[in-house]
Amino acid sequence: xxxANLETPLLRARDLTKIYPxxxxxxxxxxxLYSGKIxxxxxxxxxGKSTLVSTLYGSTIPDRGELYWNGQALEAGHRQKFQALGIxxxxxxxxxxxxxxxxxxxxxxxxxxxxxxxxxxxxxxxxAESLNNEYxxxxxxxxxxxxxxxxxxxxIEFLKALLSSPKLLILDEPTAILTPGEVERLFELLKQLxxxxxxxxxxxxxxxxxxxxxxxxxxxxxxxRVAHLQRSETDANHLASLMVGDQIVDxxxxxxxxxxxxxxxxxxRPTVWLDEVEVESxxxxxxxxxxxxxxVYPGQILGVAGIDGNGQRELFDLLTGDLSPSxxxxxxxxxxxxxxxxxxxxxxxxxxxxxxxRQHDGLALELPIxxxxxxxxxxxxxxxxxxxxxxxxxxxxAKKSQERFSIAAASLKxxxxxxxxxxxQKVVLARExxxxxxxxxxxxxxxxLDYKAAQFVASQLREAAKSGAAIVLISGDLEELLxxxxxxxxxxxxxxxGIVPNDTEARKRIGRLMAGNREDAx
Amino acid sequence: xxxxQLAATLSSIILALMTxxxxxxxxxxxxxxxxxxxxxxxxxxxxxxxxRFFRIPSRLGATLNECGPLLFAALAVAIPWRLGWxxxxxxxxxxxxAAAATFTALAMEDIAGPFALLMALLAAAAMGAxxxxxxxxxxxxxxxxxxxxxxxxxxxxxxxxxxxxxxPMRDMESGMGHPWxxxxxxxxxxxLLGGKLRFHAGLLLAPLAAVxxxxxxxxxxxxxxxxxxxxSAQAARFAGFPVAQLERKAMxxxxxxxxxxxxxxxxxxxxxxxxxxxxxxxxxxLTIALAARSHPLLIIPCAFFFSTLRTGAExxxxxxxxxxxxxxxxxxxxxxxxxxxxxxxxxxxWRERQTRLAALAAAPTEKGAADA
Numbered sequence: 001x002x003x004a005n006l007e008t009p010l011l012r013a014r015d016l017t018k019i020y021p022x023x024x025x026x027x028x029x030x031x032x033l034y035s036g037k038i039x040x041x042x043x044x045x046x047x048g049k050s051t052l053v054s055t056l057y058g059s060t061i062p063d064r065g066e067l068y069w070n071g072q073a074l075e076a077g078h079r080q081k082f083q084a085l086g087i088x089x090x091x092x093x094x095x096x097x098x099x100x101x102x103x104x105x106x107x108x109x110x111x112x113x114x115x116x117x118x119x120x121x122x123x124x125x126x127x128a129e130s131l132n133n134e135y136x137x138x139x140x141x142x143x144x145x146x147x148x149x150x151x152x153x154x155x156i157e158f159l160k161a162l163l164s165s166p167k168l169l170i171l172d173e174p175t176a177i178l179t180p181g182e183v184e185r186l187f188e189l190l191k192q193l194x195x196x197x198x199x200x201x202x203x204x205x206x207x208x209x210x211x212x213x214x215x216x217x218x219x220x221x222x223x224x225r226v227a228h229l230q231r232s233e234t235d236a237n238h239l240a241s242l243m244v245g246d247q248i249v250d251x252x253x254x255x256x257x258x259x260x261x262x263x264x265x266x267x268x269r270p271t272v273w274l275d276e277v278e279v280e281s282x283x284x285x286x287x288x289x290x291x292x293x294x295x296v297y298p299g300q301i302l303g304v305a306g307i308d309g310n311g312q313r314e315l316f317d318l319l320t321g322d323l324s325p326s327x328x329x330x331x332x333x334x335x336x337x338x339x340x341x342x343x344x345x346x347x348x349x350x351x352x353x354x355x356x357x358r359q360h361d362g363l364a365l366e367l368p369i370x371x372x373x374x375x376x377x378x379x380x381x382x383x384x385x386x387x388x389x390x391x392x393x394x395x396x397x398a399k400k401s402q403e404r405f406s407i408a409a410a411s412l413k414x415x416x417x418x419x420x421x422x423x424x425q426k427v428v429l430a431r432e433x434x435x436x437x438x439x440x441x442x443x444x445x446x447x448x449l450d451y452k453a454a455q456f457v458a459s460q461l462r463e464a465a466k467s468g469a470a471i472v473l474i475s476g477d478l479e480e481l482l483x484x485x486x487x488x489x490x491x492x493x494x495x496x497x498g499i500v501p502n503d504t505e506a507r508k509r510i511g512r513l514m515a516g517n518r519e520d521a522x
Numbered sequence: 523x524x525x526x527q528l529a530a531t532l533s534s535i536i537l538a539l540m541t542x543x544x545x546x547x548x549x550x551x552x553x554x555x556x557x558x559x560x561x562x563x564x565x566x567x568x569x570x571x572x573x574r575f576f577r578i579p580s581r582l583g584a585t586l587n588e589c590g591p592l593l594f595a596a597l598a599v600a601i602p603w604r605l606g607w608x609x610x611x612x613x614x615x616x617x618x619x620a621a622a623a624t625f626t627a628l629a630m631e632d633i634a635g636p637f638a639l640l641m642a643l644l645a646a647a648a649m650g651a652x653x654x655x656x657x658x659x660x661x662x663x664x665x666x667x668x669x670x671x672x673x674x675x676x677x678x679x680x681x682x683x684x685x686x687x688x689x690p691m692r693d694m695e696s697g698m699g700h701p702w703x704x705x706x707x708x709x710x711x712x713x714l715l716g717g718k719l720r721f722h723a724g725l726l727l728a729p730l731a732a733v734x735x736x737x738x739x740x741x742x743x744x745x746x747x748x749x750x751x752x753x754s755a756q757a758a759r760f761a762g763f764p765v766a767q768l769e770r771k772a773m774x775x776x777x778x779x780x781x782x783x784x785x786x787x788x789x790x791x792x793x794x795x796x797x798x799x800x801x802x803x804x805x806x807x808l809t810i811a812l813a814a815r816s817h818p819l820l821i822i823p824c825a826f827f828f829s830t831l832r833t834g835a836e837x838x839x840x841x842x843x844x845x846x847x848x849x850x851x852x853x854x855x856x857x858x859x860x861x862x863x864x865x866x867x868x869x870x871x872w873r874e875r876q877t878r879l880a881a882l883a884a885a886p887t888e889k890g891a892a893d894a
Contacts, residue, residue, distance in 0.1 A: 344762030353760065360877075361760055364753035375750065376761035384743045 008071045010035050010168055010199045011056060011087070016065035018051050025051035026062065027223040031201075033168060038190060038200045040210045043220035044243055044450040049203045050092075050172060052220065056201060057089040057170045058082030088166030092173040092203075094153045096145045102156055103128075103141040109160050124163070131162050135189050149309050151182040158189070169193065171202040175209055176448045180478055181307050181514075187213050205450055207236045208479070219243055243451060269334075270295035271439050271470035272302075272319070277328035279318060288314045291496045292328065294489055296470040298438070301461065303485030303502075304474040305510050311494035312443065312474050313356075319441045319472055320353045321346050333438055347376055350438030354428055354445055356474075362428040365417035369409050372416045372427050373398040377434070401430040405460070422453030429457060433464055440464060443474040458484055482506060492516045527815045530863040534813065535827065538855035545851065546844070556844055563837020564830040579718040581837070586721040587791050588829035591616070591800070593728035594783025595807025596825055598654070600816035601735060601776040602668075605769055606752040606875055611657060611672030612780045613804025614679035615650040619781025620788040621683055622649035624691075624703055624795040627710035638710045643727075643785050650781020651774040653679065658773035662766050665882040668773075676804065684797050691795065702796040712790040724786030729822050731779060736818040748772060755878045783807075806832070809853050812860055828853065 009032035018026040025048045033039050033056070041049050054060040055067075061077035068074060069085055096105050106128050125141075132139050137155040145153060154174065161169060175183045190200055190213065204210045210217060217234065219227040219242045227242050277292040289311050296302045306312060317323040321338030330336055333349050341349075355361035363372050374394050377383050382393050398412050405426045409419060416427060425445065432440070442461065446454035461484060465471050475481050481488050482502060490497040490513035497513040500506050543553035558569050566581030598612035623646040630638035657675060660666040686703075693704040712722040739745040748768050751758040759765055784800055792799060810828050814820035835849035861868065 342762065342764075343759060344764070347762045355760070360754065361756045364750045364757050366753045367750065371746070371750070375757070376763075378743050378746050387743050389741050389743055389746060 007034065009033055009068075010070060011074075012068040012071075013056065014066045014068075016052065016055055016062045018048075018055065018060060018062045024223045026055070029065075029220070029223075029225045031056070031218055031225070031228075033199045033201050034216075035167070035199045036194055036197045037215045038194055038202070038213055039216045039218065040214035041201065041203050041218050041220065042205070042207070042210055042239065042243060044452055047220040047243075048223040049220055051223075053089075053170050053172055053201065053203060057087050083164060086165065086167035088161035088164055088169045090154070090157045090161050090169070090171040090174055092176060094150070094157055096153060096156055098146040099144070101142055101144055102139050102148075105145060105156060106141075106160060106163065109163070128159060128163060131159055135159075135162070135192065136185070151178050154178065158186075166198065168199040168201070171200070173203045173205065173448070175204060175206065178476075180476060183209065205448075206477075206479075207239050207451070210239065211236060240451060268297055270297050271333060272296040272472065273329070273331040275329040277318075277325045277330050279314060279323055280326040287326075287494060288323070289318060289494050289496070292318075293496060294487075294499055296439075296472060298468045298470050299465055300487075301465050301471040301473055301485045302499075303481035303488035304472060304491060305478060305481055305488055306491035306514055307476075311491045314494065315472075315491065316353070316355065316441055316443050316474060319439075320351060344376075350436065352432040352437040352440045354425075354432055354440070354442045356444035356447065358425055358428050363416045363424060366415050368413045369402075369407070369416050369419065369427060370394060370398045370412040373401050373412070373431055375431060377431075397434075401434060405430040406456075422449045422456075425449060425453070425457060429460055433460060436467065437464055437469040440469050440471045441474070442471060444476060445473070446475075446477065446480055454480075478507070478510065481510075490514055527817075527864075528820075530860065531813050531815065531820070531824070534856050534859035534863055537859045538852050541855050542848065542852045546848070551842070551844055556838065556842065556848075559842050559844070560834035560838045560848075561830070562834075563841065564834030580720045581833070583716060583719040583721040585826075585829050585833045586716075586719065586725050588833050589825050590722075590724035590728040590790065591783040591787040591803055592806055592810060592829050592832075593732060593821060593825040594779045594786060595800075595803045596810035596814065596821045597728075597732060597735060597807075597818065598650075598776045598780035598783070599808050599811035600814070600818060600821060601779065602654075602769075602772045603811060603816040604739065604752050605748050605772050606755065606871070606878065607661075607769065607773065608669045609654060609657070609672055609773065609776050610669055610804070610808065611654060611675045611777070612783075612807045613800050614672070614676035615653045615777045615780030616784035616787070616800035616803055617676075617679040617683050618653045619646035619650035619784030620795060620799045621686065621784075622646050622781065623785035623788050624706060627706035627789065628691075628704060630710070631707050634709055636709070638707070639712070639789065642706070642710050642789060643782060646781040646785035647778040648781070650784065651778040654773045654777025654780070655770065658770045661882070662769060665879065667879060680797065683795065683799070687796055693794070700794075700796070702794040705793040706789060710789060711793060712786065722786075722790035724790040727782065727786065728825075731782070732818045732822055735775075739818065744768060744771070754874070756881075780807075802832075806853060809857050813856055 011033040013029065013031045016026050016029045016031075017024070027048075029048070029052055031039070031041075031052070041052060043049050051060060055062050055076060058077060058079040058081065065076075066073060067076055075081075097108060100108065103125070106124065128141070131137070132141075137159055139152065139155055139159065145156065148156075174186060178186060187209075190202075194200060202214075211231065215231055217227075217229045217231065217239065218225055219229070219239065221243060273295050274292045277289065278287055279289040281288045292315075294302060304312065304315065314323060318325065319332065321332075321341060321343075324337065324339035332338055333351065335341070335349070338346060338351075359365060374383060374397070377397075378389070382390060383397065384390055395412070401407070402409065402412065407419070407423050407426045407430065409423065416424060419427065429445075440461075445457050445461065449457065458480065461471060461473065473481065473485055485502055487499050487501055488506060488510055489499045490510055492514060493516065497516075497518060500509045500513070539557070543557070546553040546556050561567070562569060563581065564585045566578035568577045595612045595616060598615060599609055602609040623642040626642040626645040627638055630641060653675060654672070657668045657671040660671045661668045687701045691703045692701060696704070712724050714720055714722050715726075739749065747758065747763040750761065751763065751765055751768060755765065783803065787803070788795060788799060806828055810821060810824045814824040831849045831852055835844075835846045838844045838848070839846040
C-alpha cells in the first residue's frame with residue numbers, strides 16, 4: 001500500500017458516501033485505481049459494491065465525496081464525460097438489443113459517429129474486427145444477439161467497452177454468468193489489458209478468482225471499506241472473514257460431511273436409473289443427449305460438470321420430464337415415461353426442480369413473497385378447501401419457511417422482486433424442499449449468490465440428501481460440485497463422458513472429460 | 523389494488539379533465555360551464571340552483587343504464603387480462619350476445635313470465651363465451667395472437683348482424699324502414715326499477731358479476747393460479763397449474779360477461795337488434811378496464827365515470843353545441859396519461875407476453891409438447 005502511493009492514481013475516490021432511503025449503500029469509501037493494476041472489490045450481497053463502481057464509472061452521484069482523474073478533480077455523475085475520459089464499463093446484466101445483430105449493437109453504442117460519418121463507421125467495423133481477433137473473442141458479427149449464449153453476449157459488452165480504448169475498465173461481476181472455461185479466458189484477457197497498462201476494477205464473488213487475478217483488493221462490508229490489501233498480504237480465509245465480519249469462517253475445511261455414505265445397492269432401488277439413454281433432435285440434427293448411463297440412489301448427490309451449453313439444459317428437461325428419451329432404459333421413481341404425466345402429477349410424485357433461471361421459472365416476481373412460497377401447494381389441504389383459499393394457513397406455512405431458510409424480508413407481503421438474488425433463491429428452495437423431495441434436480445443453484453448465501457444453499461442440499469432425496473446437481477462451479485457430490489458425471493457436446501468418483505484425482509480427470517477426452521482414449 | 527395504482531388512475535383522470543379544459547378553452551367554450559353542463563346532462567341535477575335541484579331523474583337513469591353494458595364490457599377485458607391475455611373482442615362478443623338474446627326472446631314470444639328473459643340472458647352469455655372461446659382456441663392450439671384474432675372476430679360478428687338485420691330478421695311491418703328486428707316482447711325486457719330514475723335491472727346484474735369475479739380472484743385457488751399465470755407463465759407451468767384450462771376459462775367468462783352486456787343494452791334500452799347495438803362499447807370497456815387496472819371492484823366506479831361522460835356529452839351537444847366527440851377525446855386522454863404513468867410496468871408486461879407467445883409458437887399445445 002505504501003509503495004503504490006508514490007505515483008498518482010489514475011482514478012482516486014475519497015470519502016464516497018451514498019445514502020438510499022433506508023440504507024447507507026456507501027459510507028466514506030476511499031479507493032485508488034492505478035494503471036496496469038487489477039483492483040478487486042469484494043463483499044457480500046448488499047455490501048455496496050455496485051453503488052461504488054457505478055459512482056466510479058459515472059452513473060451514480062454520491063451524496064458526499066470527491067473524485068480525481070489523474071490528480072484533477074472530476075465532477076461525479078456524468079457518464080458520457082467519464083466515457084470520453086476513457087472509463088469503460090462492462091455491466092453485470094447484459095444490456096444489448098437482443099433482436100439486433102452483434103454488429104448492429106456496436107453501431108448502436110456509437111450510432112452518432114457511425115451515422116454522421118460513413119467513413120468512421122467503416123473504421124468502427126475494422127477496429128471491432130481487429131479487437132475481436134486480438135482478444136480472441138470469437139464473435140460472429142452477423143449473428144443475432146438472441147441466438148448467442150450468455151458468455152458470448154458478455155464478450156459483446158466487453159468489446160463494446162474496448163472500442164472506446166479505455167484507460168480504466170470497470171467490470172461488475174463479470175464471472176457471475178460464465179463457465180469455468182470462459183472465466184479462464186476472461187482472466188487471460190484482463191491480464192493482457194493489464195500488461196498494456198490499463199487500470200482495471202472489478203467486482204467479484206469467488207475468492208479463488210480474486211486471489212488468482214488481482215493486485216489489490218478492497219473489501220466492503222455494510223457500505224464501509226473494512227480493508228484495502230495488496231494481494232501478497234492476504235489469503236482466502238482472511239478475505240472471507242473480513243467479508244462476513246466473523247473470524248470463524250474457514251474455507252479450507254469445507255465440512256464435506258463425508259459425502260453421503262454409499263447405499264447398499266442390492267437392497268435399495270435407485271431413484272434414477274438411466275442406461276444408454278439417447279435423446280434425438282429433429283431432422284437429422286446431432287443428438288441432444290447420448291450415452292446417458294447412471295444411477296442415483298436416495299441420499300446421493302450426483303454432480304454434473306461440463307462447459308455450459310453442452311447438454312445441461314436438455315439433461316435438466318429430461319430428468320424433470322419435459323423431454324422424453326428416444327431410446328435406452330429410463331426410469332425415475334418407477335416411471336419410465338415421465339413426459340406423459342402432467343406436471344402436477346410429476347410434482348406429486350416428489351420430483352422437484354430448481355432451474356438455473358430462478359427469476360423466470362421459479363418465481364412470479366411481482367407477486368408477494370408469501371404467494372411465491374405457496375405456489376404449487378395452493379391446491380392442497382389445508383392450504384385450501386374445495387377450492388377456497390385458507391389465507392391463515394398460508395401465512396403460517398410461509399412464516400415457517402421464512403424462519404427455516406432465514407429469508408431476509410421485512411414483510412412477506414412485499415413482492416419477490418424486492419428480495420436480493422440470494423434471498424430469491426432461498427424462496428425457491430424453501431418452496432421446493434418443503435415437502436420431502438424424493439428426487440431433486442438442481443441447476444446452477446448458487447450462481448450469482450454471495451459467499452454466505454451460497455454456503456447456506458449448499459447446506460440445504462446436503463440436508464435434503466440426508467433426509468433421503470436423490471439429487472442431481474448440475475453446476476458450472478467445479479468447487480461446488482467437489483464440495484457436495486459423491487460422484488461427478490461430465491457432459492461434453494451432449495455426450496455423457498463418464499462418472500468420476502469425488503477423490504483427490506477428480507479435478508484432473510473431470511478437466512480432461514470436460515475437454516472431450518475420454519478416459520480410455522487418453 | 524395498491525395505492526400507487528389508485529393514484530395513477532385518479533391522476534390520469536384529473537389530468538385528462540384538465541387537458542380537456544384547455545382544449546375546450548381553445549375552441550372558444552367556457553370549460554367550467556361545459557363540465558357543469560356535462561354533469562347536469564348526465565345526472566339531471568340542476569347546479570344553477572333552480573327551485574328543484576334534482577330536475578330530471580330519468581337522465582341519471584340513462585347514465586345508470588349505460589353503466590351496465592360498460593361494466594360488462596370492461597369485465598370482458600379485465601378477466602383475461604389477469605392471465606396476461608388481451609381481449610379486444612368485447613364489442614364482437616357483445617354483438618353476438620345481443621343477437622342471441624334477441625333471437626331467443628323472439629322465439630319465445632308466446633311464453634309469458636320471466637322465463638323467456640332468463641333464457642335470453644343465458645343464451646347471450648353462452649353466445650359471448652362461444653365467440654371469445656374461438657380466440658382462446660386459436661391461441662392455445664395454434665399460437666395465434668389473440669389481440670389480432672379478437673379484433674377480426676369483431677368484424678365477423680358485425681357483418682353477421684348486418685346481414686341478419688338487413689335480411690332474414692328485418693322487421694318489414696313496423697320497422698319504419700330501419701334495418702332492425704322486431705322489438706323483443708315486454709316479458710323478455712329487463713324490468714324497470716328505481717321509480718322516477720327508470721333504470722333497468724341490468725344495472726344490478728353487472729356489479730353483481732364484478733363482485734363475483736372479485737371473490738373468485740381473491741378467495742379461490744383458481745383465481746390465485748390465474749394471477750400467477752399472468753405474472754409468470756413459466757413459474758405457473760412448473761408449479762403444475764392447468765394453464766391452458768384456466769386460460770380457456772378466463773376467456774369464456776370474459777366473453778360471457780360481454781354477451782350479458784350486449785343483452786343488457788338490448789333487453790334494457792334498445793329492444794330492437796340493429797348494427798349499432800354495441801357501438802363504441804368495446805373501446806370504452808377497454809379504457810375502463812385499463813383505468814381500473816383490471817381490478818373488478820374498481821371497475822364499478824370507473825364504469826360509472828365513463829358512462830357519465832358518454833351520456834353527459836350527448837346532452838352537452840344538444841344544449842350547448844359542444845361536439846359529443848369531447849367524450850371520446852377525454853377517454854383517449856385518460857388512456858394516454860395512464861400509459862405514461864404506468865410505462866415501466868407496461869414494458870415489463872409486454873416483454874413477458876412476448877416470451878410467452880414465442881414459447882407457444884415453438885410448442886403450440888401442451889398436449890403436442892407431451893406427444894413429441
